Amino acid sequence: MKHHDQVVLVTGAGQGMGQEIVQHFAKAGAWVAALDINADAVNETISLLPDDKAIGLIANIADSTSVKEAIAKVVAKFGRLDVIVNCAGVGSFDTFLETPDEHWDKVMSVNLNGTFYCCREAAKVMAKQGSGSIINISSTAALTGEGPSHYCSSKAGVMGLTRSISRELASHGIRVNTIIPGPTNTPMMADVPDEWTQKMIADIPLGRMGESIDIAKVASFLACDDSGFITGQNIAVNGGMAFI
Numbered sequence: 190m191k192h193h194d195q196v197v198l199v200t201g202a203g204q205g206m207g208q209e210i211v212q213h214f215a216k217a218g219a220w221v222a223a224l225d226i227n228a229d230a231v232n233e234t235i236s237l238l239p240d241d242k243a244i245g246l247i248a249n250i251a252d253s254t255s256v257k258e259a260i261a262k263v264v265a266k267f268g269r270l271d272v273i274v275n276c277a278g279v280g281s282f283d284t285f286l287e288t289p290d291e292h293w294d295k296v297m298s299v300n301l302n303g304t305f306y307c308c309r310e311a312a313k314v315m316a317k318q319g320s321g322s323i324i325n326i327s328s329t330a331a332l333t334g335e336g337p338s339h340y341c342s343s344k345a346g347v348m349g350l351t352r353s354i355s356r357e358l359a360s361h362g363i364r365v366n367t368i369i370p371g372p373t374n375t376p377m378m379a380d381v382p383d384e385w386t387q388k389m390i391a392d393i394p395l396g397r398m399g400e401s402i403d404i405a406k407v408a409s410f411l412a413c414d415d416s417g418f419i420t421g422q423n424i425a426v427n428g429g430m431a432f433i
């Protein structure tokens with residue numbers, strides 16, 4: 190099996206892409222840790238996974254202490270950490286002129302600070318092992334600017350973070366890459382008005398929205414040796430909607 194005995198932590202695993210990704214790795218033989226801030230969602234994800242191969246973690250990635258504790262639990266349970274997929278993210282529909290400070294702070298603290306904390310704590314474990322793969326999740330909105338200012342800024346920041354840390358971590362045997370999804374059929378998209386969704390689909394050359402499995406397959410590629418010479422890259426999975 191492709192991910193036999195790899196230890197994989199997925200944040201935002203309570204629903205949407207994260208839930209699909211964690212199932213995809215578990216089916217391919219990995220030991221998996223499903224992390225989310227929402228306890229009920231973690232329990233639902235865990236119920237979809239083989240008991241003996243998975244743990245659930247309730248943690249807030251915007252809190253560095255919570256992240257440290259969660260990663261310590263993964264190491265205590267499985268003895269190592271081979272892959273982290275930083276999928277947890279939030280959005281908020283604000284026009285730029287009406288963006289409240291709290292919404293800006295919330296989106297940045299989860300999407301950018303949270304990804305930073307998770308990368309740093311995971312990389313400390315991986316550096317001791319001398320190997321690992323970090324997979325961050327950005328958004329096509331950061332390429333096109335078609336999204337709220339906090340969301341686009343946070344997701345552009347994730348791409349910069351990936352580029353910077355990939356250089357430092359390469360000498361420790363750690364690869365770092367970002368997946369850039371386009372509009373993808375998850376609960377996050379459920380709040381988007383239907384007319385916006387239809388307009389988005391019309392802008393996608395391959396003619397459909399992404400599915401979580403499209404993202405999971407690329408995460409799987411980035412997690413294994415098939416991508417062993419790829420690091421620091423931002424890889425768009427968006428049906429051709431925009432280019433990097």
Ligand SMILES: NC(=O)c1ccc[n+]([C@@H]2O[C@H](COP(=O)([O-])OP(=O)(O)OC[C@H]3O[C@@H](n4cnc5c(N)ncnc54)[C@H](O)[C@@H]3O)[C@@H](O)[C@H]2O)c1
Pocket residue numbers: 200201202203204205206207224225226227230248249250251275276277278279299303326327328329330369370371372373374375376377378
């Ligand atoms: N769905 C899309 O169209 C789309 C497009 C581009 C990028 N993305 C990005 O992909 C990622 C996954 O998106 P999704 O559509 O599956 O989202 P989603 O809203 O369906 O799921 C996100 C999960 O993250 C969890 N989460 C939120 N804040 C957290 C925190 N502080 N700590 C831990 N967990 C937290 C939520 O509880 C939820 O289970 C996000 O980073 C999102 O920004 C989504």
